[in-house]
Amino acid sequence: MTLPTEVPTAVEDVAPRSGVVRRFLRNPLGLASAIILALIIIAAVLVPVLGLPDPNAVNLRDAMKPPSPQHLLGADSSGRDILSRLLWGSRINLLGAALAVVIALIIGVSAGLIAGYYGGWFDSISSWFNNFTMALPGIVVLLAVRAVVGPSVWIAMAVFGVLLFPGFFRVVRGAVQTVRSELYVDAARVSGLSDFRIIGRHILTVVRAPVIIQIARLLSIAIAIQAGLEFLGVSDSSTASWGSMLNDGFRKITLNPILILWPALAVGLVCMALVLFANAVRDALEDRGKQGNIPRRARKATDAAHPQEQATSAGALQPESALLSVAGLKVAYGYGRTEKEVVHGVTFHVEQGEVLGLVGESGSGKTQTAFSILGLLPEGGHVSAGSILFDGQELTSLSETQRASLRGTDIAYIPQEPMSNLDPAFRIGYQLTIPLRKRLGISKEEATRRALALLARVGIVDPEKVFKSYPHEISGGMAQRVLIAGAVSCNPRLLIADEPTTALDVTVQAEVLDLLRDLQRETGMAVIMVTHNFGVVADICDRVAVMQAGRIVEIDDVDRILSQPSQDYTRRLLDSMLEDGPVRPYPFEDASSTDNTPVELPVSAEAKE
Known part of the structure; x- marks a missing residue:
């Protein structure tokens, strides 16, 4: 294929908002995940004004009560309202996970951009520190921090954020090293742009998609780890959280198994919604190669009428x-x-x-x-x-x-390179008959008959032999005839x-x-x-x-x-x-x-x- 000269590799940093929103709304999984996350976040923000019972109010007379008008999801082993603890716990878990990921994002992306773009001594030192951090046993470090500073979930998640930064560093550094030698980056240097501007405009565009996916992945990990630490008692047990609810449910699992359902469902639902939402956002920002997904203002006259x-x-x-x-x-x-x-x-x-x-x-x-x-x-x-x-x-x-x-x-097409347009893993006959059967809706026998007739018509002396051959077993001229036969097969x-x-x-x-x-x-x-x-x-x-x-x-x-x-x-x-x-x-x-x-x-x- 003949490629035009000076085809830009980098695209505009920020896609037109209307186009991004349209593409996002066309993704049903992304839309559903956005609704779920929005509801959870809104509930966490508004929980102080919802009029729910005190999440830490103990009432042993209500212990283990099933769902009722007074306790919509029931009460735990201490008589505390499960719904109230679930919503108040979402504030702790979401903010703790966000704290960890923000710290990891700042350290990992910044270090990855500098190390990947400049290399040299900074790359060596940061890569060593990255490998050292990855070798540390995270849970052991967090337990040690708890022993030193006490049961603070915020300090624990801040330290965990430092432990998470290699996830961003490796992705960003690898992407930058791949793109820093591209011709358009050299052209930007020659034109006099500063390194800061080149990184901000040309390089960040390349790492945007993997960073979005990594944010969702690490948020899910942070939520799960925080719940695990709370389950183990690393955080303050008097604070309502999903992990402490899991701990209580696990201890009473034989008496009331449903106690463990609600916090486990909350953790699983949020983690799943985060991953789906990030994928949808990534697709909306990056998937602009097809005409159907092009922003309206980019279509110009095509969409004008x-x-x-x-x-x-x-x-x-x-x-x-x-x-x-x-x-x-x-x-x-x-x-x-x-x-x-x-x-x-x-x-x-x-x-x-x-x-x-x-x-x-x-x-x-x-x-x-x-x-x-x-x-x-x-x-x-x-x-x-x-x-x-x-x-x-x-x-x-x-x-x-x-x-x-x-x-x-x-509309049919005959490509330029015959051998590279035939799949070496399949026989010629299979590659000719599958389009016939799919497009014309004919049987396998009829497709075989038509394919053999086409091979004969395009001048192949032994159609049956070629029909049973793999692409590497025929010459370039015969391969071109096969492609012509395939192109005209559906009239x-x-x-x-x-x-x-x-x-x-x-x-x-x-x-x-x-x-x-x-x-x-x-x-x-x-x-x-x-x-x-x-x-x-x-x-x-x-x-x-x-x-x-x-x-x-x-x-x-x-x-x-x-x-x-x-x-x-x-x-x-x-x-x-x-x-x-x-x-x-x-x-x-x-x-x-x-x-x-x-x-x-x-x-x-x-x-x-």
């Missing part, structure tokens, strides 16, 4: 008979200030049964355009503006599920072929082109041939769209493009097809006046590297 209005505007620019109409297509990576546009307002159409060549040098944006039509842009890429109409249907407004339903049946209406002959030798290239031409004539499908080779264009295409730097600079019939190109860039591409001979005069030029000096093609930054 209703899908029907988009179709109308596109139809005004393109022939009504066109199978595919692309109008004003823009593709970008990142969002906000970091957004980098790589395709700039591309417009073209493909008629039913037509072969359109999309031609340009490496980095011109032709593959990005093709992947936009397929809905398969790399992570972080999105259609930021424009319209893609397929048979009157606006593709940019479809969900990922709806786009997936079109791929294979209506697509549009076939996108991305440099289908690049990895093949000249003889096999000619055979594959002949095959594609014959299949196109037999099925009547439209084809977009993505290539840099005008020889391929002359052999199979009806019209040609020439791309340069993310824009279409010329589009016309293949004969006119080859004989009378109107753009200097197109002429240079045609000249580059001549390997050792002098540049031939164009039909409209006088041969005697032709400059035979070889033309130097522009080379993208990606190609230079």
Whole structure:
């Protein structure tokens, strides 16, 4: 796949709030966990004004009483109200866990950022201290602290926070070391940005997702450990807490097993909700690679109009008979200030049964355009503006599920590298029949029959042998034929072929082109041939769209493009097809006046590297 030059890796620090909220609300588990945590936190905050009994008021006459209007969840072995102790205990447990994680977060993230970015002596010392802390037996340390300072839950959780910092340090340091050598970080240094700004803008973005997950994980651990310490009597036993309730329930488990249920349920529910909530927040912040999850302001013109209005505007620019109409297509990576546009307002159409060549040098944006039509842009890429109409249907407004339903049946794709696009773990026959059975709903026997017929049709001499072979047992040319067979197996209406002959030798290239031409004539499908080779264009295409730097600079019939190109860039591409001979005069030029000096093609930054 041809990647555009200077595709940004870092995205905007803070995603647009509306987009984050929308993506979070679409996650049912995240929404449910947020509601549970909100209810627990609100109850813990408002418990002083709820009018509940004193959590430490002992009344032996009410000991072990079942639930009643006076005690909604019953009373414990000392007659104390279980609901009141449960809610008052939530304040202690949640604040204690938060204290531990905040201390771990400050120490671990700060040390991890500095150690990962600068390395050197600080990295050595902090790594040694990290390993030393991990080797300490946490429970033993906390028991020793209790013996020295007394039964204080706050001191115990503060010390536990110091013991937890390696969880953040290792994650952050590893992520920073991975990203600090990226080109965009070097570019920021060259541009004169301070290290503080580089870490704050470029580096923190990378570590955000793992830190969010680590916060939830360590909060859960801190809650469980604090409850365990209280269960063991490390904290003040006169203070209502989930751990002390577990202790009381455990001692009376044979008399009233339900006493242990409520604190255990509270600990388990909070820990589970924390993990689900953190995953949902991480996904809402980070999962911005798919069109369906793009913030509205990042979609620009794509979301500016209703899908029907988009179709109308596109139809005004393109022939009504066109199978595919692309109008004003823009593709970008990142969002906000970091957004980098790589395709700039591309417009073209493909008629039913037509072969359109999309031609340009490496980095011109032709593959990005093709992947936009397929809905398969790399992570972080999105259609930021424009319209893609397929048979009157606006593709940019479809969900990922709806786009997936079109791929294979209506729009098919032939990749550039045949061997790397076949799974080495499965036989060729299995990889051909599974799509047939899934898409067409046919039986295994019928799918096998069709697959063998397709292999024969694409010119494989022994279809049954290839059908039973693994990818490493066939040649590159045969693998390309297998991919072509798979692409046309479900009778697509549009076939996108991305440099289908690049990895093949000249003889096999000619055979594959002949095959594609014959299949196109037999099925009547439209084809977009993505290539840099005008020889391929002359052999199979009806019209040609020439791309340069993310824009279409010329589009016309293949004969006119080859004989009378109107753009200097197109002429240079045609000249580059001549390997050792002098540049031939164009039909409209006088041969005697032709400059035979070889033309130097522009080379993208990606190609230079």
